[in-house]
Amino acid sequence: MIQNDGFRHSIMGLTRMFVRVGGCLQSLSRCQTQKIPPLVTGRIRTLGEAKRWQHTAPQSTSCNWQLREDCFELSYGGLVMHFDYVWLRDHCRSASCYNAKTNQRNLDTANVELTIRPVKTRVDDETLFLTWPDGHVTRYGLSWLAQNSYEGQKQSAMQPRILWNADIYTKAKVPSASWEKFMSCNEELRRFLSNFLHYGIAFVEDVPATLEATEIATQRVSLIRETMYGRMWNFTSDFSRGDTAYTKLALDRHTDTSYFQEPCGIQVFHCLRHEGTGGRTLLVDGFYAADKVLQQMPNNFELLARVPIKHEYIENMSDHRNHMIGIGPVLNVYPWNNEVYMIRYNNYDRAVINTIPHDVVQRWYVAHRHLTTELRRPENELWVKLKPGKVLFIDNWRVLHGRESFTGLRQLCGCYLTRDDVLNTARSLGLQA
Numbered sequence: 407m408i409q410n411d412g413f414r415h416s417i418m419g420l421t422r423m424f425v426r427v428g429g430c431l432q433s434l435s436r437c438q439t440q441k442i443p444p445l446v447t448g449r450i451r452t453l454g455e456a457k458r459w460q461h462t463a464p465q466s467t468s469c470n471w472q473l474r475e476d477c478f479e480l481s482y483g484g485l486v487m488h489f490d491y492v493w494l495r496d497h498c499r500s501a502s503c504y505n506a507k508t509n510q511r512n513l514d515t516a517n518v519e520l521t522i523r524p525v526k527t528r529v530d531d532e533t534l535f536l537t538w539p540d541g542h543v544t545r546y547g548l549s550w551l552a553q554n555s556y557e558g559q560k561q562s563a564m565q566p567r568i569l570w571n572a573d574i575y576t577k578a579k580v581p582s583a584s585w586e587k588f589m590s591c592n593e594e595l596r597r598f599l600s601n602f603l604h605y606g607i608a609f610v611e612d613v614p615a616t617l618e619a620t621e622i623a624t625q626r627v628s629l630i631r632e633t634m635y636g637r638m639w640n641f642t643s644d645f646s647r648g649d650t651a652y653t654k655l656a657l658d659r660h661t662d663t664s665y666f667q668e669p670c671g672i673q674v675f676h677c678l679r680h681e682g683t684g685g686r687t688l689l690v691d692g693f694y695a696a697d698k699v700l701q702q703m704p705n706n707f708e709l710l711a712r713v714p715i716k717h718e719y720i721e722n723m724s725d726h727r728n729h730m731i732g733i734g735p736v737l738n739v740y741p742w743n744n745e746v747y748m749i750r751y752n753n754y755d756r757a758v759i760n761t762i763p764h765d766v767v768q769r770w771y772v773a774h775r776h777l778t779t780e781l782r783r784p785e786n787e788l789w790v791k792l793k794p795g796k797v798l799f800i801d802n803w804r805v806l807h808g809r810e811s812f813t814g815l816r817q818l819c820g821c822y823l824t825r826d827d828v829l830n831t832a833r834s835l836g837l838q839a
């Protein structure tokens with residue numbers, strides 16, 4: 407069972423949190439925090455043992471705290487938070503416990519008594535002081551605790567996103583980056599990455615129509631992830647590899663490398679040449695579709711998030727022999743807030759389902775059909791014709807791609823990027839990623 411029903415979804419920049427209240431999904435805007443009843447010192451709570459609440463200033467309701475049997479309870483900034491005592495000892499940021507130069511823990515956690523409790527506790531202004539049995543003193547800024555609390559994480563998205571259908575994306579008029587500025591100006595790169603993080607797709611225009619220039623553009627963002635398809639690839643419909651991508655056939659929406667234990671994070675496409683008809687690229691926001699499933703049938707969402715399935719790539723060509731297997735659910739969600747962070751959806755490469763009993767299989771197919779229905783709604787389809795000069799970056803953990811069948815010579819180059827390095831670049835430019 408999914409433990410909590412909070413699932414974040416953002417449309418048009420407004421982050422909304424869905425919480426289950428009395429069996430129905432209600433949405434709370436992010437800035438409306440929980441109303442906390444004012445607490446006074448010595449108030450006896452009706453549930454459980456009597457608890458003594460303390461606060462920093464007699465009239466203040468901004469910070470209340472109490473030492474509970476099993477945790478330190480802090481009410482601060484509109485949030486009630488609970489901190490385990492071992493956690494509080496383990497995260498001590500004193501010079502002997504934590505190296506602020508390397509941002510690494512010095513403390514040997516294995517030496518901390520699991521039943522440890524502070525012998526003295528005090529809150530001054532914005533700081534919590536804990537004295538441990540051996541005399542060591544730990545201090546925490548209250549806002550640091552709020553930022554790093556489970557309750558705080560539960561309420562905020564790891565990655566703010568704008569979920570889209572064709573209309574939302576088109577109306578947003580997201581600008582493409584321009585090659586020269588993209589290569590020379592960090593602000594342009596930051597804007598490009600911000601768009602990429604919010605929408606899961608982003609374009610760079612006016613790129614020279616060569617594989618080399620495409621490589622240079624991608625290296626502005628990240629390291630290239632080499633796979634059995636090569637580092638940079640340049641392919642046509644010559645069936646040089648044992649995969650439908652190397653034909654002129656239409657390809658339904660899918661994510662790539664679903665058969666990797668860690669599917670490639672980002673895919674880059676640059677169409678260097680097309681002399682013929684068709685061949686448009688299809689893009690669909692998988693998270694938008696997943697959110698619809700969650701809203702309409704939470705049980706379907708849960709099945710897709712809980713049931714692991716396999717994807718497989720078996721290639722038996724004279725020059726290329728590969729056998730890849732990737733195992734994982736269709737929707738990967740963070741368990742503390744139900745935020746989807748990766749969708750694995752490729753009906754071509756989905757392997758035999760043999761890891762779940764038949765009654766679950768039946769329910770899984772219902773859930774999969776539901777997601778497919780959402781993914782196939784025409785209003786969710788964004789169609790673009792890739793042209794020489796226009797490089798497309800796709801978040802392969804979120805946005806599905808496909809293509810229309812085509813005629814004539816069509817040459818597409820590109821590569822995969824390592825996701826960690828894309829996010830690293832984004833963070834270094836001050837973006838939340």
Ligand SMILES: C[N+](C)(C)CCCC[C@H](N)C(=O)O
Pocket residue numbers: 635639641649650651660661662663664752754755
């Ligand atoms: C992009 N490139 C042409 C190199 C590879 C295509 C991989 C196709 C595969 N069926 C998948 O979806 O992963």
Ligand SMILES: O=C(O)CCC(=O)C(=O)O
Pocket residue numbers: 651657662687807808809818
């Ligand atoms: O030919 C295309 O536009 C894309 C084919 C594809 O799905 C892929 O290469 O991953």
Ligand SMILES: [Fe+2]
Pocket residue numbers: 651660661662807
């Ligand atoms: Fe693909």
